[in-house]
Amino acid sequence: MIHGMHKSLTIDELELVANDIRQDIIRMLEHAGSGHVAGPLGQADIFTALYFDVMKHDPKNPDWEERDILVQSNGHTVPVRYAAMARAGYFDRAELMTLRQLGSRLQGHPERTKLPGLETTSGPLGEGLSQGCGMALAMRMDQQHHRWVYVTTGDGELNEGNNWEAIMLAGKYKLSNLIAIVDRNNIQIDGPTEVVMPLEDLKAKWEAFGWHVLEIDGNNLEAVIDACAMARAIVEKPVCIIAHTIPGKGVDFMENDFHWHGYFVQTPEGPELKKVAKEALHELRTLQGKIRSEHE
């Protein structure tokens, strides 16, 4: 929960925030002309839950010593984080339109030294969990028992061996202050995860390394919030939340199509890109045609 906020948002209110974040993602990527789109849209609910309910943090004091830590191992999906941070009050939403531009604090992949509130620099995959382990170990050494480290990872990223070194270490040290959230959207750049490099039985793999595993619908805000609460309550093991998400969630023609994992620029340049963005925004504003009126 944002430090200083007196009441939690309802699930309905959170869903509106998630929708706003999705629209910001489309606008940012259209403006930038490149960047990953499916992952950020799919994780909008997770990041809304983290920034507006789950995590203890203070947008006005990003270095607040009691804050929870969020490591985004899947740094290529950073537009969702930027959009959530702007909505939470870390910086003005207008700055979102500087994404990927020269001199911007909003680098194509997150750089800690550029933007307060980012806890680390990421993008090269498979490195977030190890950093999360280091953070959790340091917190334990300092007896900071009321802080948690959340690490989001992609699923394709679990191909990286570095992850499994970290997963083994967290199991060994029973890092119950470490919570991994896997964005299980089943796609990676070269195709479906189970074709590129099968991950299943993913739950059994984490469990075999000494983790407690929760499987949820990662596009259900209530489920994300509940799972994080349960993860914090489990004291004897690190917890992995396998969050099943729909890549491109909210934009019908992007959902579940691995071609949208990659770059906006894979679509034709110019008017075509604008058209795609316009259609996507229309879908988000009308909740995929479920409501008629469209508000800017």
Place this chain on the structure above:
Amino acid sequence: MSDIHLITNILADDIKMEANRAGFGRGLIEAAKRNPNVVGACADLTDSTKMNGFAEMFPDRFIEIGIGEQNLVTVGSGMAAMGKIPFVASYAAFSPGRCWEQIRTTICLNDRPVKIVGAHAGVSVGPDGATHQMLEDIALMRALPNMVVLAPCDSVEAEKMTLAMAADKRPNYIRLAREATPVITTEHTPFHIGKAYVFKEGADVTIIATGTMTYQALVAADKLAKDGINAEIIHVPTIKPLDGLTITESAKKTGAVVTVEEAQIAGGLGGAVAELLAEECPTPMKRIGMRDRFGESGKPDELVKHFGLDSLHIAMAVHGLLDRKH
């Protein structure tokens, strides 16, 4: 030089021998006593990297990572993020050898003060052979923005260096050797990160050495003196940032420079000095070190001679350079 305070007789037969990694081990314990944020992690080589003393004294501040160097340095980054000063140790062949990209992204670009300890560097690792004789670590670490690259000449300097690393806010790499080598400095010998030291003044040629090769350079200077050549010896414990002023001043004075390292000269100390002098003070040079080849099994002193890194070969190289120059 009078203010350098080396031992009195470098050539003594009974010179004290100790591996510089032992000095690291002592320095780490002292650093940990002074600062509770100093922590350690090791990848299943705790005894041979000499992190064992620290691990025994401060078990709650030591993390056994197991055999996983990518995890080792990246866990270090995470600990540094929470205000710790992590020393992460393995053999140089594996860290930074295995985990360069993790160091690049999560330590250097991320600007976290992780202290990477690479033990058993160089051909003097001996019988283990080329797989374990790390020669490219200087080049790998030198190329990274924000990284400080260090190589102590002996155990006494290694101890001071370790304390200085704990106080330094930047990412650091320290290169250590397996073998016992002569202890040539004393507790009064100065050490600061970023400084090169003139260990012996001379006028005819400058020999610039790093790590345990500095001893070989000093012995070579004695041989050269017998041939009427007065060599200046500069010890470079900090390869990056390089002390350009000390080196260019000496190069201007002597007009001939030989570099010595137990590493690939491409990208190593030789590369660094050549880059500096080419831009600032073009000077005839000879680089001694590994020339685009790997090591092999053998006895440490045998290998140092075989690859032309000992004092005799240094003296010969100086003669060759001076002949070429005149």
